[in-house]
Amino acid sequence: MNSARNGAPEASSVLLCLCCVHAFLSCALFGARPVTGQAPKPVFACDVDGDPTLAALGFCNASWGVEARVADLVNRLTLQEKILFLVDNAGNVDRLGIPKYEWWSEALHGVSNVGPGTKFSSPVPGATSFPQVILTAASFNATLFETIGKVVSTEARAMHNVGLAGLTFWSPNVNIFRDPRWGRGQETPGEDPVLSSKYAAGYVRGLQQSDDGNADRLKVAACCKHYTAYDIDNWKGVDRYHFNAVVTQQDLDDTFQPPFKSCVLDGNVASVMCSYNQVNGKPTCADPDLLAGTIRGQWKLNGYIVSDCDSVDVFYNSQHYTKTPEEAAAKAILAGLDLDCGSFLGQHTEAAVKGGLLNESAIDKAISNNFATLMRLGFFDGDPRKQLYGKLGPADVCTPSNQELAREAARQGIVLLKNTAGSLPLSSTAIKSLAVIGPNANVTKTMIGNYEGIPCKYVTPLQGLSAVVSTTYVAGCANVGCGTVQTDDAKKAAASADATVLVMGADQSIERESFDRVDLHLPGQQSLLISDVANVSKGPVILVIMSGGGMDVSFAKDNNKITSILWVGYPGEAGGAAMADVIFGDHNPSGRLPMTWYPQSYADAVPMTNMNMRPDPATGYPGRTYRFYTGPTVYSFGDGLSYSTFSHHLVQAPQLVSVPLEEGHVCRSSLCASLEATGDACSDLAFDVHLRVKNVGRFGGSHTVFLFSSPPSVHRSPQKHLLGFEKVYLASQSEARVQFRVDVCKDLSMVDEAGRRKVALGTHVLHVGDLKHALSVRI
Ligand SMILES: *[C@@H]1O[C@H](CO)[C@@H](O)[C@H](O)[C@H]1NC(C)=O
Ligand SMILES: *[C@@H]1O[C@H](CO)[C@@H](O)[C@H](O)[C@H]1NC(C)=O
Ligand SMILES: *[C@@H]1O[C@H](CO)[C@@H](O)[C@H](O)[C@H]1NC(C)=O
Ligand SMILES: *[C@@H]1O[C@H](CO)[C@@H](O)[C@H](O)[C@H]1NC(C)=O
Ligand SMILES: *[C@@H]1O[C@H](CO)[C@@H](O)[C@H](O)[C@H]1NC(C)=O
Numbered sequence: 001m002n003s004a005r006n007g008a009p010e011a012s013s014v015l016l017c018l019c020c021v022h023a024f025l026s027c028a029l030f031g032a033r034p035v036t037g038q039a040p041k042p043v044f045a046c047d048v049d050g051d052p053t054l055a056a057l058g059f060c061n062a063s064w065g066v067e068a069r070v071a072d073l074v075n076r077l078t079l080q081e082k083i084l085f086l087v088d089n090a091g092n093v094d095r096l097g098i099p100k101y102e103w104w105s106e107a108l109h110g111v112s113n114v115g116p117g118t119k120f121s122s123p124v125p126g127a128t129s130f131p132q133v134i135l136t137a138a139s140f141n142a143t144l145f146e147t148i149g150k151v152v153s154t155e156a157r158a159m160h161n162v163g164l165a166g167l168t169f170w171s172p173n174v175n176i177f178r179d180p181r182w183g184r185g186q187e188t189p190g191e192d193p194v195l196s197s198k199y200a201a202g203y204v205r206g207l208q209q210s211d212d213g214n215a216d217r218l219k220v221a222a223c224c225k226h227y228t229a230y231d232i233d234n235w236k237g238v239d240r241y242h243f244n245a246v247v248t249q250q251d252l253d254d255t256f257q258p259p260f261k262s263c264v265l266d267g268n269v270a271s272v273m274c275s276y277n278q279v280n281g282k283p284t285c286a287d288p289d290l291l292a293g294t295i296r297g298q299w300k301l302n303g304y305i306v307s308d309c310d311s312v313d314v315f316y317n318s319q320h321y322t323k324t325p326e327e328a329a330a331k332a333i334l335a336g337l338d339l340d341c342g343s344f345l346g347q348h349t350e351a352a353v354k355g356g357l358l359n360e361s362a363i364d365k366a367i368s369n370n371f372a373t374l375m376r377l378g379f380f381d382g383d384p385r386k387q388l389y390g391k392l393g394p395a396d397v398c399t400p401s402n403q404e405l406a407r408e409a410a411r412q413g414i415v416l417l418k419n420t421a422g423s424l425p426l427s428s429t430a431i432k433s434l435a436v437i438g439p440n441a442n443v444t445k446t447m448i449g450n451y452e453g454i455p456c457k458y459v460t461p462l463q464g465l466s467a468v469v470s471t472t473y474v475a476g477c478a479n480v481g482c483g484t485v486q487t488d489d490a491k492k493a494a495a496s497a498d499a500t501v502l503v504m505g506a507d508q509s510i511e512r513e514s515f516d517r518v519d520l521h522l523p524g525q526q527s528l529l530i531s532d533v534a535n536v537s538k539g540p541v542i543l544v545i546m547s548g549g550g551m552d553v554s555f556a557k558d559n560n561k562i563t564s565i566l567w568v569g570y571p572g573e574a575g576g577a578a579m580a581d582v583i584f585g586d587h588n589p590s591g592r593l594p595m596t597w598y599p600q601s602y603a604d605a606v607p608m609t610n611m612n613m614r615p616d617p618a619t620g621y622p623g624r625t626y627r628f629y630t631g632p633t634v635y636s637f638g639d640g641l642s643y644s645t646f647s648h649h650l651v652q653a654p655q656l657v658s659v660p661l662e663e664g665h666v667c668r669s670s671l672c673a674s675l676e677a678t679g680d681a682c683s684d685l686a687f688d689v690h691l692r693v694k695n696v697g698r699f700g701g702s703h704t705v706f707l708f709s710s711p712p713s714v715h716r717s718p719q720k721h722l723l724g725f726e727k728v729y730l731a732s733q734s735e736a737r738v739q740f741r742v743d744v745c746k747d748l749s750m751v752d753e754a755g756r757r758k759v760a761l762g763t764h765v766l767h768v769g770d771l772k773h774a775l776s777v778r779i
Contacts, residue, residue, distance in 0.1 A: 042092065042099040046380045054097045059371075062381055066216065069380065070371045074364050079350065082360070085367040086338075086345040088309070089116070101379070103370075104309070104341055105166040107152050107207065107220075108173065108187055108451035109133055109572065110406075111159060111397075117166030118156075120454045123394040124164050127155045128402040128456055128573065131410045132449030133172065133199070134548050135569025137189035138591040138640070139412035140704040141727045142202050148409060149206020151402050153219045156207075158392040160220075161385050167377040169207065170223040170273060170306070170341075171451070174200040174259035175231050177549075177595050178624055179608050181517040183233045186449050186548025186570060190594025191625040191637060193255055194722045197262030200224055204267030212388055218270055218376045219389070224263035225273035226308055227284055227295070229256045232277070235516040235608040241318045243609070244278040250716065251613045252279075254751035255627075261299060270303035270373050274337065276314050283315035286328070291336030304369040307332070310342035330357035338366040398456035403574060407459075410571040410578030412702070415591040416564070416641040418556075423540040423563035425585025425643055426499055434469050435497035436462050437490045437533055438504045439477045439526075440546045446480075446507040449548065449570035456573060461503045461544070464576030468584050472497060476533075480507050482524030487532045499539040501583065502530055505546035516608060520552040520600045527555055534561035542583060544568055546575075550597030552634050567593070585643065588701030590727070592640035596626055596633050614716050627718035638706055644697030644732065648705070648769040651737065652690040657744055657777045659685065659759065667779055673714040674758035675779070682745035689740045691768055695730035702729045705738045705768060709775075712762035715752040720767070723747045748777070 043050070046060035054060050058072030074082070076096060084091030088103040105117035111127040113120050120126055130136065130148050137145075159165035174196050177185040189199035204224065210217035229245040229252065232238060247256065263269045272295050274285040284290055285307045295301045315321040316328035329348040332340070340346070352358045374380060378387045416424065426434075440446060442462040448455060462473050472493040477485050494500040504526050511517055521527065522545075534541045540563040543556050548570060556562045566589070571578055581587040606622065615623030615630070623629045626637035659681050661668055667675060675681065693705055707723045724740050724747070742748060749759045759777060766773045 041094060042097045044383050045098045047097060047382045049382065051097055057096065059380060060097075066372050066375045069375055070368050073371055074368055079353065079360055079363070082363050082367055083346060083349050085370055086340055086349060086363065087343055088306070088339065088341045089343075101374070102166055103168045103306070103339060105156075105169045106171055106451050107156055107169040108171040109136065109148070109449070110152055110453050110455070111156050111165060112451050112453040114451050115170065117168070118159065119164050121164065123162060124159050124397050126454040126456050127159070127397050128152075128406050129448045129453055130406050131413055131572035131575065132186050132548060132570035133189055134177070134186050134594060135413035135571055135591070136409055137195060137199055137413070137594040138415055138569065139409065139727070140195070140592055140725050141412055142198050144409060144412060145199050145202030146206040147405065149203040150209075151405055153207045154392060155397045155402065156220050157389040158394065158396040161390065161392055162394060167379060168221045168223070168271070168373065170225060170271070172200060172203050172222070172224060173226065174224050174263060175226055176255055176259065178231045178611070178613070180520055180549045180595070180598050181235060181603060181608055182231050182549065183511045183515045183517070184231070184513055185595070186511065187451060191596060192594065192627070192722050193258040194724070195594055196259035197266070200259045200263035201267035204263055204269045208268065208270060210388070215268070216376060217378070217388070218373070221270035221303065221373055221377060222267070223271035223273050223306065224260055224267075224269050226275035227260050227272050228252070228275065228290065229279050229611060230275035230277050232608055233514050233516050236518065238609055239514070240276045241314045244281060245611050247279055247611045248753070249755035250751050250753050251611065253755040255613050260295075264295065264299040264301050268302065270376070271306055272301060273306045273308055274311060276308050276311050278319065283311065283319060283321050285311040285337055286315055286321060286331045286335050288335040296336055304338040304373050305336055306339040307337055307341050310344060312337070312340050312344040313342055316344070326352040326355050326357055333358060333362050333366055338369040403456055406572050407574035407578050407581070410568070410575050411581050411587040413569060413591045414571070414578060414582050414589050415567045415593055415639070416582070416589040417567055417635055417639060418562070418565040419641050420560070420563040424542065424583060426540065426583055428468050428584045431469055431498045431539070433497045434465055434471045435490070435493035435500040435537070436465055436471045436473045436503065437476050437493065437500060438502045438529070439475055439480045439482060440505055440507070441473060441475065441501075441503040443507070446546065447571055447575040448573060450508055450512055459574050459576040461501070461576040461579050464578070464580035465501060465583065467577070468580050476529045477525065480505065480510060480523055480526070482526045482529065485525035485529045487529055490529060490533050491536045494533045494537040494541075497538060499542065500533060500537045501542045501544060502533060503544045503546060504530060505544075505551065506548065511548050517549065518603065520550065520598060520603050522551055522553065530556060530562070531559065534559060537561065540564065542566065544579065546570060550593075550595060550634065552598070552600045554599060554634055557634065585699070588643045588699045589640070590642060590702040590704065592638050592704055593635055594637070596629065596637050597635040599632055599634055602631065627721050630719065642697070642701050642703065643699040644695050644701050646703045646730070646769075647694045647696050648771050649692040650689075650768070650771055650773055651692050652688065653766060653773050653775065654687045655775060657685070657687060657775060659744070659777065659779055661779050672761060672779075673712070674752070674760045677745035677749035677757040677759045685744040687742055687744070689742060689766065691738045692735055693728060693730065693738050694735035695732055698732055700729070700731040702727055707740045708767040709748060710765040710767070711748070711750060712760040712764065714760050715750065715758060717750045717760060721750070744777070
């Protein structure tokens with residue numbers, strides 16, 4: 001989103017929301033709508049109780065199907081009225097009883113007030129703020145992704161019922177976290193396409209699935225963004241409004257597109273948002289192959305395609321992609337865009353039609369997609385308080401159980417990266433005093449990252465730890481920038497306390513939307529403060545990194561005085577309580593890194609603008625993410641320790657998979673390295689991998705089992721890729737069976753240079769923990 005737009009629209013929507021509440025009180029509660037000569041200002045669309053004449057309109061007739069209602073509505077509108085529904089701040093049509101609607105709301109990790117469609121004010125001053133997505137992803141718990149989505153949509157519906165929130169939420173952000181410097185990496189589920197796909201589908205199902213089980217109805221509408229290959233905000237002056245992402249077909253198909261595909265096909269999302277950047281010379285919001293071809297044609301999106309806030313304006317005014325604004329409007333709509341976040345289509349579409357660049361039928365198609373979404377949400381069914389979610393209200397927001405889930409999510413995500421014997425967990429009986437040090441040690445807003453709302457309440461790290469043991473707090477630096485450091489008080493506190501917790505890292509001043517990092521080190525003098533304090537500490541030294549992106553903390557990894565390192569992402573409103581749960585052993589950590597932590601040398605050598613995932617030996621380009629990068633890391637994808645130890649035993653896996661081939665197939669007579677992963681040969685071609693996993697340690701805890709495969713190296717295949725993951729809870733000394741169903745064509749395949757999905761013939765090595773198992777794929 002473009003935060004620059006926030007000012008004015010927000011002000012006007014405050015008025016709108018107050019109007020809703022006011023109109024509701026004066027009309028719905030205290031009597032009928034006043035009857036005058038003029039059409040009344042509608043509060044709810046198809047509010048037949050307020051205006052019985054509306055019942056005769058087909059689009060208001062709930063016994064009709066969505067398609068028929070939409071067609072009826074579109075037929076009644078003039079061209080000028082239709083254009084009102086091409087923009088996020090959609091206009092009202094009083095003669096048909098249709099009120100204004102603001103499409104732009106956000107719910108990345110809790111209901112947010114970043115979009116103008118949602119506000120916090122009495123009677124809902126705040127909503128549950130879950131951890132920033134990168135930490136939730138680190139839980140590798142697909143159930144959790146969906147559970148959070150469900151709670152967020154319940155709170156959203158409750159707010160909608162009192163006029164404080166919309167129904168269309170532009171979340172989640174499922175772009176691949178390709179480069180550690182990206183300021184918005186924090187919003188994403190990380191660098192792996194399989195994890196991102198599962199996150200996308202899970203969170204979207206949680207948000208959207210209707211309580212009555214009707215697949216045609218939506219609880220709220222989610223939106224997967226930003227389509228596609230968008231992951232640069234502003235790096236050394238290269239900004240997202242001008243950047244042309246040069247992407248190979250292979251990288252597009254096996255890295256950038258999968259989360260969007262899964263979001264549409266597995267999550268049934270109601271919307272996809274195209275991005276600001278160009279992909280291979282075309283703005284994504286003007287590319288008919290990407291929009292009409294792929295999203296609507298191949299994936300069959302049931303919903304609407306929306307632009308980022310002001311993508312159309314951006315490709316006209318900043319990228320000069322078309323000569324006239326009318327051409328830009330026509331190109332966007334003809335490419336398959338249905339809704340403009342912004343005002344551009346509102347201003348230029350009529351002239352585009354008059355000038356013959358666009359037929360009215362194209363506008364009908366676009367607004368039909370928008371209306372169909374609103375129909376599925378019940379927008380055209382009158383007062384929402386008389387519908388399926390009508391009973392939800394302020395009492396359903398920030399409930400104790402919702403807030404407990406925020407704490408639980410943070411606990412499940414927190415990653416233990418280093419733990420010297422005798423360090424964590426701290427004993428709450430043996431440890432009588434704690435030095436709590438660092439610029440993030442008592443922060444509130446930092447914990448909720450960006451695309452945040454107003455939380456129910458905060459528990460800061462200091463507050464969480466102080467609830468367990470007596471603490472001494474020293475910030476050490478004025479802020480995370482840590483330009484100057486005051487080590488004396490911090491050293492004094494650490495020298496006398498039984499243990500030291502340093503809460504360091506970043507906040508939105510270091511990494512944010514429109515601001516990428518250049519430096520992977522801890523900001524300013526933070527490492528000096530850490531080393532000085534560690535050197536004089538009496539007891540164990542726990543370094544806590546609060547950040548979205550990975551940090552080069554090699555100095556701390558190598559320093560024996562620093563006995564533990566935890567990464568807590570931006571852990572949400574209950575982050576401090578969750579940290580204390582982990583540090584004092586009330587929760588056994590089970591989070592795993594969803595992205596590679598690179599050393600600073602990587603950032604020095606690799607331009608952020610190089611989109612290639614695969615290494616290039618000719619130029620020394622090292623490639624990206626655990627799938628392709630083989631150089632040194634500070635910490636790797638999947639890293640994360642437990643207070644316990646888990647062993648894996650392979651119970652069952654095939655050694656040979658035979659792919660049946662038809663008589664005439666070329667590979668029957670010639671040497672083939674791979675087969676097309678489509679068609680008859682693929683049907684039912686699957687096998688199971690059974691594992692026995694045992695908790696051989698003293699602490700009960702959850703453990704994520706990763707199934708990776710290293711395919712034969714043909715078609716520049718990844719060195720290793722994740723096939724699946726499963727999280728299990730195991731009490732001390734107990735064991736469980738974990739089973740993976742591997743679909744040969746879907747899971748074991750990869751994409752070739754031309755973007756075709758192929759199964760490589762030869763040996764695929766399956767990895768689970770330290771286990772390796774060779775699997776031969778033959779014809
Ligand atoms: C709604 O549509 C049904 C089916 O076409 C029709 O029987 C009914 O009369 C309509 N309701 C109103 C209020 O017009
Ligand atoms: C508008 O519709 C006419 C008639 O169907 C068609 O020939 C023409 O190509 C269309 N124009 C555009 C810009 O799509
Ligand atoms: C810690 O932060 C909380 C919340 O902002 C504040 O009320 C409290 O005074 C702070 N504590 C210290 C010791 O600064
Ligand atoms: C650690 O402290 C000792 C004295 O206790 C001092 O000699 C040494 O220089 C310190 N090292 C660091 C890295 O600060
Ligand atoms: C996954 O998350 C769900 C929802 O919070 C929780 O009930 C479950 O215990 C978690 N699974 C594991 C294995 O930790």
